[in-house]
Amino acid sequence: MIMKMVFKKGLEDPKPMLRVGMLFLGIALAWPRLVPVTGTLSPDAIDGIKGFLLGIGIALSLWSAWLVGRQRRAGRM
Numbered sequence: 522m523i524m525k526m527v528f529k530k531g532l533e534d535p536k537p538m539l540r541v542g543m544l545f546l547g548i549a550l551a552w553p554r555l556v557p558v559t560g561t562l563s564p565d566a567i568d569g570i571k572g573f574l575l576g577i578g579i580a581l582s583l584w585s586a587w588l589v590g591r592q593r594r595a596g597r598m
Contacts (some may be wrong), residue, residue: 535585535592542581549574 549571562570 533585535588539585540590541579542585545574545578545581547578549578552578 552574553567553571
């Protein structure tokens with residue numbers, strides 16, 4: 522249900538998925554520098570959140586690249 526809300530065209534068009542992946546990567550890279558880190562989060566928790574965001578961003582970007590390749594191969598045959 523969430524996938525249908527985020528990706529309204531379905532998974533036929535991987536461009537929205539790539540945009541969301543890049544958004545997660547951008548947040549993961551900019552968050553520790555731009556947002557003031559409060560004393561309630563330990564450095565390990567900050568690293569964990571950053572790693573989670575990076576992982577989601579990389580996974581979505583690779584998934585969209587795989588879908589583009591699959592569409593290109595299907596179009597040629």
